[in-house]
Amino acid sequence: MKTRFFALSLFLLISASVFAQSAKKYGKEITLKDKTKISSILDKPEDFVGKKVLVEGLIVNVCENRGCWMELAGDKPYTKIKIKVKDGEIVFPMTEKGKKALVEGEVYKITWTKEERMEAAKEEAEEKGTKPDFTGLTDSTWYQIKGLGAKINE
Amino acid sequence: MSIFSSWRKWNRLLHRDLGYIAFGLTVIYAVSGFAVNHISDWNPNFNIENISGTFSPDLIPAGASDSAIAAILLPQIGEKEPxxxxxxxxxxxxxxxxxxxxxxxxxxxxxxxxxxxQKRWFLHVFNYLHLNHAKEMWTYVADLYAVVLVFLAISGLFMIKGPKGILGRGAWLTALGILLPLIFIFLYY
Incomplete structure (x- = not known):
């Protein structure tokens, strides 16, 4: 019995090491070959709405609660773009901040009214336990990428 | 040996051995379930510490590179990692x-x-498996575990004969266990 137990344990360990991943993959396999510069998307976002893109950048922020979004630094100074994924489908760990990521996803547009933004700021403040900041909130449109698959360099 | 008592014997045997195998996974799923159940109150994967402070910006020369800024700033806040x-x-x-x-x-x-x-080491790993972030082969292991759990639940009903079995006290307790989620579905769903 002991011999069989150790043989089975050994088999499971060897199998696990064979299937172990060297690079961290999230979500679906990346299919696109050509990368799009984040600056190209930010410069003319309407040209990319609804299109699938492959972007690369430094992870500068990750959702603290559920890992359901991350922000990638752009190739031009002081720019970044948000990658949003479906809750639970892909979870970006907070420990990945500061690492380079390759992400495939679809560019989409979000339009919010001032009231909707105030409501979101209120919810965010409640989550963080701070006071909501409504200064400068107006009707606005911005662009994000719906993340489908990602690779993060170790 | 009648077919009935032979069936009972196999039921007990499989319940016992699959129960042993399921032990480790059940602990992982239960602990992780407890942790993620309270996700609105805490982060079940990471321990996050926020520290506010100040440094002397005068020490940073104009036009300094990021690495030059880091070389001045990091020692000031006691950060030793590169x-x-x-x-x-x-x-x-x-x-x-x-x-x-x-x-x-x-x-x-x-x-x-x-x-x-900082990763909450055991919980991070338990949640990783429980929420199937591993995907790949783990999906099938988790599926198999779910099937085993259903088997353990059904076979458990027939472990004991007599007044404490499924035809006696067991029937009432089983009904109570089914009623409990039904009440909450009725209340909240």
């Missing part, structure tokens, strides 16, 4: 990334915010 990467959200702000810590500094006001992140 810089892995950096980002400038604006001309006045810098984000420095070191292993397990993100340092956000305002180069004009000297305000510094540190966000130290």
């Amino acid at each position: 810089l892995t990467s950096s980002f400038r959200p604006s001309p006045e702000e810098i984000q420095l990334f070191v292993e397990g810590n993100t340092i956000s500094a305002n180069l004009v006001t000297g305000e510094v915010e540190q966000k130290k992140v």
Whole structure:
């Protein structure tokens, strides 16, 4: 019995090491070959709405609660773009901040009214336990990428 | 030996051995379930520590590179890990990334915010498996485990004969166990 137990344990360990991943993959396999510069998307976002893109950048922020979004630094100074994924489908760990990521996803547009933004700021403040900041909130449109698959360099 | 008593014997035998095999997975799923059940109250995967402080921005020469800024700033806040990467959200702000810590500094006001992140080791691994972030082969292991759980639940009903079995007290307790989720579905769904 002991011999069989150790043989089975050994088999499971060897199998696990064979299937172990060297690079961290999230979500679906990346299919696109050509990368799009984040600056190209930010410069003319309407040209990319609804299109699938492959972007690369430094992870500068990750959702603290559920890992359901991350922000990638752009190739031009002081720019970044948000990658949003479906809750639970892909979870970006907070420990990945500061690492380079390759992400495939679809560019989409979000339009919010001032009231909707105030409501979101209120919810965010409640989550963080701070006071909501409504200064400068107006009707606005911005662009994000719906993340489908990602690779993060170790 | 009748077919009935032979069936009972196999039921007990399989319940016992599959129960042993399921022990480890059940503990993982139960502990992780408890942890993620309270996700609105805490982060079940990471321990996050926010530290606010200041540094002397006068020490940073104009036009200094990110690594030069890091070389001055990191010792001032007692950070010993080497810089892995950096980002400038604006001309006045810098984000420095070191292993397990993100340092956000305002180069004009000297305000510094540190966000130290540490994995909750056992929970992180348990949640990783429970929420199937591993995907790949683990999906099938988890499926198999679910089938085993259903088997353990059904076979458990027939472990004992007599007044304490499924035709006696067991029937009432089983009904209670089914009624409990039904009440909550009726109340909240």
